[in-house]
Amino acid sequence: DQQVKQNSPSLSVQEGRISILNCDYTNSMFDYFLWYKKYPAEGPTFLISISSIKDKNEDGRFTVFLNKSAKHLSLHIVPSQPGDSAVYFCAASAVGGNEKLTFGTGTRLTIIP
Amino acid sequence: DTGVSQDPRHKITKRGQNVTFRCDPISEHNRLYWYRQTLGQGPEFLTYFQNEAQLEKSRLLSDRFSAERPKGSFSTLEIQRTEQGDSAMYLCASSYSQGGDEKLFFGSGTQLSVL
Numbered sequence: 116d117q118q119v120k121q122n123s124p125s126l127s128v129q130e131g132r133i134s135i136l137n138c139d140y141t142n143s144m145f146d147y148f149l150w151y152k153k154y155p156a157e158g159p160t161f162l163i164s165i166s167s168i169k170d171k172n173e174d175g176r177f178t179v180f181l182n183k184s185a186k187h188l189s190l191h192i193v194p195s196q197p198g199d200s201a202v203y204f205c206a207a208s209a210v211g212g213n214e215k216l217t218f219g220t221g222t223r224l225t226i227i228p
Numbered sequence: 229d230t231g232v233s234q235d236p237r238h239k240i241t242k243r244g245q246n247v248t249f250r251c252d253p254i255s256e257h258n259r260l261y262w263y264r265q266t267l268g269q270g271p272e273f274l275t276y277f278q279n280e281a282q283l284e285k286s287r288l289l290s291d292r293f294s295a296e297r298p299k300g301s302f303s304t305l306e307i308q309r310t311e312q313g314d315s316a317m318y319l320c321a322s323s324y325s326q327g328g329d330e331k332l333f334f335g336s337g338t339q340l341s342v343l
Contacts, residue, residue, distance in 0.1 A: 149331060151334075156336070158234075158269065158321075158335050158336045158337050159319070159334045161331045161332070204270050204271070206270075209339070214325065214330050216332060218271050219270050220270050221269075
């Protein structure tokens with residue numbers, strides 16, 4: 116049972132344009148959502164997070180949007196840079212879940228120079 | 229470097245052998261997590277510690293797996309009688325729990341190959 120889904124395994128975007136990565140979840144108990152970025156042979160690196168009491172959180176070029184009614188969140192990167200090429204994981208934790216994260220399967224983002 | 233450290237980075241073993249991995253969390257972090265990642269999948273939760281107490285174990289953690297965190301500092305994950313299906317990246321993460329939403333910091337992982 117995949118509680119966090121990233122339906123696009125890969126995405127290619129031209130440098131300077133906006134990258135939009137999507138994530139859907141099924142567990143209504145999830146109340147905290149995070150995006151991690153992963154380079155080959157390295158562990159995931161925290162990028163940005165959002166609590167369920169908000170619908171938007173912004174940090175520099177990265178913005179995460181949360182639509183609780185649709186159980187959907189998205190990560191916007193603008194402008195996209197070559198260094199953004201990596202695998203992006205959406206993750207979620209539940210109320211009282213002790214920060215245990217449930218991850219999606221990831222989206223490989225490739226920025227085309 | 230004050231990040232999460234894992235050792236070894238790579239381990240190749242023969243089926244049936246025992247292996248042990250070590251994780252050194254960020255020093256002030258009281259929570260430590262083990263995850264496993266296979267090709268094409270996201271990391272899957274295995275177990276976590278608050279200080280030295282192991283508070284939760286996933287059903288993925290069979291009885292061949294054991295984890296410890298003596299004195300609430302570093303942690304070890306041991307796999308006994310390894311099987312080819314154990315081949316994966318084993319990731320350790322840590323966090324400082326303050327009762328709210330905290331992010332996990334991950335190490336670079338140990339890549340296990342069972343031949």
